[in-house]
Amino acid sequence: MSNVYDLVLLDASGYLFRAYHALPKLSNSRGEPTGALVGVLNMIRSLCERYQPRYIGVVFDAPGPTFRNALFADYKANRPEMPADLREQIDPLREIVRALGLPLLIIPEVEADDVLGTLATRAEAAGLRTLISTGDKDLAQLVTDRIHLINTMSDSLLDPDGVREKFGVPPERIVDYLSLMGDSVDNIPGVPKCGPKTAVKWLGEYGDLDGVMAHADKIGGKVGENLRESLSQLPLARQLTTIKRDLELELAPEDLSPGAPDSDSLRTWYERIESRRLLATLEAVADPEASSGTDPQASPKIEVDYQVILTEADFASWLERLQAAELFAVDTETTALDYMQAEIVGLSFAITPGDAAYLPLAHCYPGAPTQLKRNEILTALKPLLEDPTRRKLGQNLKYDMNVLAGHGIALQGVAHDSMLQSYVLDSTASRHDMDTLALKYLGHQCIAFKDIAGKGAKQLRFDQIDLEQAAPYAAEDADITLQLHRSFWPRLEQTPSLKQLYQEIEIPLIPVLSRMERLGVRIDAEELGKQSRELAERIAELEEKSYQAAGRKFNLGSPKQIGQIFFEELGLPVLSRTPKGAPSTAESVLEKLAEDGHELPHLILEHRGLSKLRSTYTDKLPRMRNPESGRVHTSYHQAVAATGRLSSSDPNLQNIPIRREEGRRIRRAFIPEPGYRLVAADYSQIELRIMAHLSGDQRLLAAFAAGADVHRATAAEIHGLPPEEVTSDQRRSAKAINFGLIYGMSAFGLARQLGIERREAQAYVDTYFARYPGVKAFMERIREQAGRDRYVETIFGRRLYLPDINHTNQQRRQGAERTAINAPMQGSAADIIKRAMITVDDWIQREQPPVRMIMQVHDELVFEIANEAIDAATSQIRELMQSAAELKVPLIVDIGVGENWDEAH
Incomplete structure (x- = not known):
């Protein structure tokens, strides 16, 4: 387990109570009780010294009832009244915590556990590691790879494996475990006579609390009778036991930086409680030479x-x-x-x-x-x-x-x-x-x-x-x-x-x-100039056609004017609205209106696309040429895309559109030096190959191993046809399914993409999964793993965290699930081409062939290679790229050669 934590949270109320019962009943010369107070302060000091967190929060229970009392009037009704000598130590502890400069949290109407759960969950979503100092077993439900518990009284640290070892169930089943047993201290109803072993046994057999409840009639003996009699109150027990993780707190984990301690106030308090050990920490700070240690609460800035x-x-x-x-x-x-x-x-x-x-x-x-x-x-x-x-x-x-x-x-x-x-x-x-x-x-x-x-x-x-x-x-x-x-x-x-x-x-x-x-990379400025002039003519034509379709002139870049013409003058249907309630003219709306046969939205979309090509590429690229090299020099960014893919800017080479002829023409302006040609080496269907590798689906593996057209093979499987009888439309549908499933596409999305009814699309998906059960099993497995770990990994161990994977909002949760399915493929593809780039570059630096690696775009590498070296160099590049990873299916690299990038692609 890691000893490095960004955030330490302390269950101060819990520790004060436990210290009161576990430690000697000390008091100062005035007769004021101090034993629990000093014990907790020493625990705080030890924690800070040991873990030196960047952020820290000391959380107390607020006085008064909480939302759980509203759920269940008898919640904690059995708890005895707090002893007077313990109550006397609460306010002094809070004042000393404030003097230490530590953030203090007391949130009304909720318990400290809920504050701890919310802060830890937020911290995890922000990529921070959290340590919660507590002795409360309920908090074990919060444990993940990035949230651990420590009981400073027993010096035991709990990570997910530790929770399983201690309780017999994983963190995500702790709520069910506690609900079955109930809690006499908090007066939470459970199943009478159901102890830890019985709870673990039931959960092991039936999965979770719902599963136990569903199989209650199968459980014999007295404890089975008790379970059946308790069914009506178990949902309430679960509610009472579940720690809230979504409180609307004003403070975020990053706001919990410790401040400077108030030494004068601390001295006054330490003298009052007569703690020589705590006073010594102040002396060490005042005179650093007197001690090799430092005051962890002071969190001093590094002297520069x-x-x-x-x-x-x-x-x-x-x-x-x-x-x-x-x-x-x-x-x-x-x-x-x-x-x-x-x-x-x-x-x-x-x-x-x-x-x-x-x-x-x-x-x-x-x-x-x-x-x-x-x-x-x-x-x-x-x-x-x-x-x-x-x-x-x-x-x-x-x-x-x-x-x-x-x-x-x-x-x-x-x-x-x-x-x-x-x-x-x-x-x-x-x-x-x-x-x-x-x-x-x-x-x-x-x-x-x-x-x-x-x-x-x-x-x-x-x-x-x-x-x-x-x-x-x-x-x-x-x-x-x-x-x-x-x-x-x-x-x-x-x-x-x-x-x-x-x-x-x-x-x-x-x-x-x-x-x-x-x-x-070298560009042909004259070719771009020619394309720019042609685009300008086409853009002007589209403007005139748009005016004719609208019945008047208007500003094609004004959403307000477009909205007025669409919905007031032409009576087009309103498909969605802006947050302020106005009819939306977003691109997705225009696309749907164009699909439904409306002319003006189609013209505006085409106008926008061509205008962007002209302003972003044909007009701009010639101005971006370096005056000395005569070439354009992009910047590649390693730390932008969450999946590990590279991005580029100034110019952005990753986003040149190639689905339309005008976008492909821009690639014709990327040219080699005289005596060289451009070579494009592109991984073939790499994400599908990674899906085959990760899922282990036998039919998918066999198709790739045989070198088959995987889209044709998929169509053959879905339609029950020999591959040679598959039509082009059937292959197109299968291709949409193959790639759509990688991106978590639903039957609704597939229906829209193929222009078919949703039922027909669902039938395609159902048949696909029936023929490729390994793919379906992989998707189910990755969703479960993502929900448990809150991240997914690539083949090479890159992690993508998914803070919304267990979100209560269905849309956000489903979005995270789609990402969980896609990220291992897209991220592994990114890792593979990076490995290929390193290997190919090493060969170029070592052997010094007349080869220049000049561009990387998604799954493609582009080279400038001397004419006489084309055959030998392309053979070596293919071999190096195909050996960048060992998968269960072969990696295939398609290579093209040309006088420009489009010709080589």
Whole structure:
């Protein structure tokens, strides 16, 4: 079990009660009771010292009734009144917790358990690991891979396996287990004489509480009679036992950062309760040399020592330190965001947290101090930066690699990237930039670039910013990168599959993508210009036709005017409405209206599509050519798509539409250098092959093993025909089913896509699953596993977390289930092509053939290969790509060669 937790939650009321009964009845010289109070405070201190959480919450029960009392008037009616000497210790404990700077939560009308459950569940959805300190067995129902329990009195830690071992049932059956047994302390009705062994036995035989209730007539003996007599009250027992996880709390887990302690108040309280041990912790903070320990409650910020390197002596000293370091963080500051045009303004380094330096090299504002000469310094740094044995760390280090390459330095020894560590740990997190990560994981607000550079048209370049502001900003980048690494790396080490994925795929891919980006791709500006003019003519024609269909001129880009014409003037049906109640003109609405035969929506959709092609590609691509290389240079992003797929921007090469002729024509403008041709290597039906591998369905495996047309084979299975008698329409329907099921498509969606009745589509689906039972079993298995673990994995261990997989909202839950089915296929395909890129790049770097890997688009790699090397190179590329993974079915790569990308595809 991991010893690293982001959030620690304490069941303070529960511990105070248990400490009162378990510990000696101590009191101070005034006669005030202190035993339970001191016990809980020592427990809090120990927890903080041991786990050093970034977020912490101390949760108390609120006085008064809760919603459970409304459900059942006798809830907790048997509990004796709280002893007076215990009640006296509650307020002092709360005051001391506040003085410690720890977030204190007391939520009326619910129990502390519900607050703990809600916060832990929210934290899990945010990718955080939570430890709940409690002795309450009810909380075992909250345990997951990311939520654990600790009982500090017995020092026992419970993860999912621990729950099964202790109670005999998994966490998701704890509510059923408790409901069957009832709880005499809380006065929750259960089944008389049903103890733990009987509850475990019944749940093992019948699955869950509903299953036990459904088979009550089959259970003999007195306990069976008791069960049958208790059937009417078991649903209530389940309600009372179930911890709420969806309270509307004002505080999120990320809001529970500890504040600075009030030392004066703590001293007053510790003196009053006469605890020498607690007073000693204050002395240790006041005099650090008096103790090697630190006060965990203080959560002190790391003391920073940021230096500015302006002299040869300072540079020599830092260079020596960097050469001796096991790992150091490096970051570049530049003149531009475009890596092809950016020039280095300075570099920052960090070796230990809080100890960083900024090396300015090209600040040129009036009055700027004399700086070391950039060329000389970069020459001196080159051996260190190019040494593969000197381990480097960065945040989005690919950008720095590209910038350094522009100055003739080939960065090697890339060991870690904090952005990729965050991404591998939780790809579903919305952002992985430094500012977001620092605030989320370190509780640190980074210096914002706009605060030192301004914004808008008046924003300064980095070389124009005064060193007094630039140096702390730059040094902080390296320092925070190092601190993030120290937070993330232990988490990765706790999950070997994620660590392996990070070290064997994501980190090695950095230099591969860097080389691809800097190589770029050549485009034919004249061809794009011709296409742009033709698109403009077609767009103008569509405008005129739209005016004719509407009966007047209007702005085709105005939803308001379109809505007025559609629904007021033409009387088209209103299919949906905006949140404000107005008839919607969203693209999905236009598509449905066009499908129903309405002319104007069809014309507007075509107009929008062609206008986007023109503005995004035919007009824009020529302007994006680098003036020196004459090529366009995209940026590939590893930490964006949740499934692990790469994305690209400036330009976005992943989204060039190819379903229509105009989109395919854009690919004709992607051309090779003279003497070269473009080669496109595309994995054939890779996601279906992965489905066959994961499901193990025998018919699907056999179809791929035989090299059959899998869509034709599916159609043959569904219609009971020999493959040679399958019609093109039947094959098209089977293809829609094959790919639709991967994406979790329903019979309704299939009916809409094929233009058939829902009953007919459902019959197709039912027949498909009857013929491919392994696929259906896999889908059921993955839904169950996802519901239990709240994540799914690819073949190579990449995890996709699914916070909505058990959501009470059916639409959100079903969406998560569709993602659960698709993600292992799409994510595994992403992992496979990344492995292929690394392998192919290694061959190119090692053998130096006249081959350039220049683009990656979904399941396809595009190369620029010298004419004389085409045959040998394509053979090697196919072999390397097909061996990127060992599946139960063969990986097949289709390769095309042409004078442009469209011709090669």
